[in-house]
Amino acid sequence: MSDILLEVKDLKQHFPIRTGFFKKTPLKAVDGVSFTIGKGETLGLVGESGCGKTTVGRSILRLYEPTAGQVFFDGEEVTGHNIQAMRKKMQMVFQDPYSSLDPRMTVEDIIGEPLDVHNLYSNKKERREKILELMNYVGLNSEHATRYAHEFSGGQRQRIGIARALAVDPQFIVCDEPVSALDVSIQAQVINMFEELQEKLGVAYLFIAHDLLVVHHISKRIAVMYLGKIVELADADELNENPLHPYTQSLLSAVPIPDPDIARSRQRIVLEGDVPSPLHMPSGCPFRTRCQYATEQCALECPTLTDRGNGHLSACFNR
Amino acid sequence: MNTNENKMPKKSLLSAQIDLSKFEKATDEEKAQQDVMSESTTFFRDGMKRLFRNPLAVMSIALLGVILVLIIVAPMIIPYGYEEIIKVDGKRDRGAQNLAPFEYSELEQQYMEKTGEKLFPHILGTDELCRDYFVRVIYGTRVSLTIGLFASIIVLIIGLIYGSISGYLGGKADLVMMRIVDIIYSLPDMLIIILLSVVLNERLVFKPGTLLANLGTNMISIFIVFGLLYWVSMARLIRGQILSIKENEYVLAARSIGAKPARIIRKHIIPNCLSVIIISVALQIPSAIFTESYLSFVGLGVKAPMPSLGSLANAARDGIMSYPHKLIFPAIMICVIVLSLNLLGDGLRDAFDPKLKR
Numbered sequence A: 001m002s003d004i005l006l007e008v009k010d011l012k013q014h015f016p017i018r019t020g021f022f023k024k025t026p027l028k029a030v031d032g033v034s035f036t037i038g039k040g041e042t043l044g045l046v047g048e049s050g051c052g053k054t055t056v057g058r059s060i061l062r063l064y065e066p067t068a069g070q071v072f073f074d075g076e077e078v079t080g081h082n083i084q085a086m087r088k089k090m091q092m093v094f095q096d097p098y099s100s101l102d103p104r105m106t107v108e109d110i111i112g113e114p115l116d117v118h119n120l121y122s123n124k125k126e127r128r129e130k131i132l133e134l135m136n137y138v139g140l141n142s143e144h145a146t147r148y149a150h151e152f153s154g155g156q157r158q159r160i161g162i163a164r165a166l167a168v169d170p171q172f173i174v175c176d177e178p179v180s181a182l183d184v185s186i187q188a189q190v191i192n193m194f195e196e197l198q199e200k201l202g203v204a205y206l207f208i209a210h211d212l213l214v215v216h217h218i219s220k221r222i223a224v225m226y227l228g229k230i231v232e233l234a235d236a237d238e239l240n241e242n243p244l245h246p247y248t249q250s251l252l253s254a255v256p257i258p259d260p261d262i263a264r265s266r267q268r269i270v271l272e273g274d275v276p277s278p279l280h281m282p283s284g285c286p287f288r289t290r291c292q293y294a295t296e297q298c299a300l301e302c303p304t305l306t307d308r309g310n311g312h313l314s315a316c317f318n319r
Numbered sequence B: 001m002n003t004n005e006n007k008m009p010k011k012s013l014l015s016a017q018i019d020l021s022k023f024e025k026a027t028d029e030e031k032a033q034q035d036v037m038s039e040s041t042t043f044f045r046d047g048m049k050r051l052f053r054n055p056l057a058v059m060s061i062a063l064l065g066v067i068l069v070l071i072i073v074a075p076m077i078i079p080y081g082y083e084e085i086i087k088v089d090g091k092r093d094r095g096a097q098n099l100a101p102f103e104y105s106e107l108e109q110q111y112m113e114k115t116g117e118k119l120f121p122h123i124l125g126t127d128e129l130c131r132d133y134f135v136r137v138i139y140g141t142r143v144s145l146t147i148g149l150f151a152s153i154i155v156l157i158i159g160l161i162y163g164s165i166s167g168y169l170g171g172k173a174d175l176v177m178m179r180i181v182d183i184i185y186s187l188p189d190m191l192i193i194i195l196l197s198v199v200l201n202e203r204l205v206f207k208p209g210t211l212l213a214n215l216g217t218n219m220i221s222i223f224i225v226f227g228l229l230y231w232v233s234m235a236r237l238i239r240g241q242i243l244s245i246k247e248n249e250y251v252l253a254a255r256s257i258g259a260k261p262a263r264i265i266r267k268h269i270i271p272n273c274l275s276v277i278i279i280s281v282a283l284q285i286p287s288a289i290f291t292e293s294y295l296s297f298v299g300l301g302v303k304a305p306m307p308s309l310g311s312l313a314n315a316a317r318d319g320i321m322s323y324p325h326k327l328i329f330p331a332i333m334i335c336v337i338v339l340s341l342n343l344l345g346d347g348l349r350d351a352f353d354p355k356l357k358r
């Protein structure tokens, strides 16, 4: 399959956390995640807060040194040696539009920084033209180029962040909850912009969110994460209509449905208890402490992600 | 235009309705003008522009400028030296002791009557050793400012390097480096200063004629004292700043773009702690001037006959009842310098903080 752009194989990211005076326990933020993303495709990644979505994105870009696992981009393994070149092909849009832009820089310099770092222009005029073009792409007024980032609204700031990511003309962008800090009305605008950009430029996205509706709207396939593991991965519509994993079912049951008939007929699954701390993972299936179908086997073994037909993957013994 | 006007509803005389005919449509050319980016400026130029819009900062810059010109130009014009006992016609003038401002001694008056030549007035009078006091205050300011400036630069350089290494490396290196700082910090600084200056005063001997000898042993020992002791708070401050700035997502964003550590420190970390650095340097100068005054006061500062504002004030204590002006002038000088530097520091911080941009 040559149309695979990014392949993540058994990625693990453990952070050593000091738990006692001398003791350090690994915090398994990401624990064996594998998936692929095709060229120009969008993979949605959903999960509760703290399940390790951001960490997956950052480990792919090697902002953290992964504990284990491999990442292949266009067939080539991403390592510490070729990361500089890879950063021209892979980019990231950050979760928090407020802290991800340097308050001491003008918009022009923020968007121009990737151009500076990779020497992507021959003279000042060309740099400026490129920046103007990028601002134009993301719907920013070119008059704003010399303003500082803090003068902008959240939505505009996120556009600046997107323009910065686009500056190197990447093939793949990790979008880390790019809209969750924004108002609902602005969320729609920004998401539409992501779609337009994809049509125009053919970039692939790893689109992270905790809102299934948002992800369903933009993604072709969706991966559901729970406590550092992917528990289900399927086509967006398939996942929506036929969720297999109990966790996905509970997530979907919480999504508001506009049609009252369907809404009434649907059973609401309310999860009990809290997410266990990633420092003290339950044995076996990570979801078993909150799963209504849990059996003895679930406490002993960890279910692997297996194909249930049509490329619908799920990690559960009983469903 | 005409068709537009025709479409307009009739406007009553008193209505506040806007007369649309006054608003012509922008031509494409005009729109394009709006599109052109305003002149891009650098962070530094932008800050400077804002600094010069702050009246207090401009005033203190002007005051410091006047003082600077004064201490450079005045000694060239005034025919008296700071260590020179006033002579009239080649003879020592014993009567020129403790003169009031603009007063001439008897000998001088006689000399002026005899020759008709006008002697340069003693603007601030003279001191008890018959030296022109104005020149001494000017030299004192020179010495104090030099000490303040150089001491702050030494403190800045050591503190900046130490603090940024410690903050950027983090982890174990940071732990060890900060414990060293804690130890130095916990030493009683005045005691150390006194001990050090006593020891250094005896040990430091320079060949006459060299730059170091011209500076004087005492001044150099003051620099060493500052270099050894006062960088710690600067290092702490900068380390704290860097630690907190490092955690910001924009540093991560810069890394994800492919920026190297040197660029990240230069472009993101330093500009973001610049205002803190600037204001603490601006405040370090008066504190160095104070310390020097203190040392001169207890007799460990610059050596006589070299004056500093502190030692002048100290000497003036004796005759404070009879000659209060001798305390007042160096004191005013200290006040003006310290106040201007503080105001300038405040102005710089405001100017270089874009969040306060108006």
Ligand SMILES: Nc1ncnc2c1ncn2[C@@H]1O[C@H](COP(=O)(O)OP(=O)(O)OP(=O)(O)O)[C@@H](O)[C@H]1O
Pocket (backbone or CB within 6 Å): A015, A027, A028, A029, A047, A048, A049, A050, A051, A052, A053, A054, A055, A056, A095, A177, A210, A278
């Ligand atoms: N640098 C780090 N050092 C130690 N622990 C970390 C680090 N980064 C993340 N973690 C931990 O890893 C876990 C996953 O964090 P992550 O930020 O990836 O979650 P997330 O899914 O993005 O959550 P959110 O939806 O709130 O953004 C959390 O428990 C977090 O505390």
Ligand code: SF4
Pocket (backbone or CB within 6 Å): A245, A246, A247, A285, A286, A287, A288, A289, A291, A292, A293, A294, A295, A298, A303, A315, A316, A317, A318, A319
């Ligand atoms: S493996 Fe067991 S505990 Fe885990 S989700 Fe499936 S049924 Fe629930």
Ligand SMILES: [Mg+2]
Pocket (backbone or CB within 6 Å): A053, A054, A055, A095, A176, A177
């Ligand atoms: Mg996150």
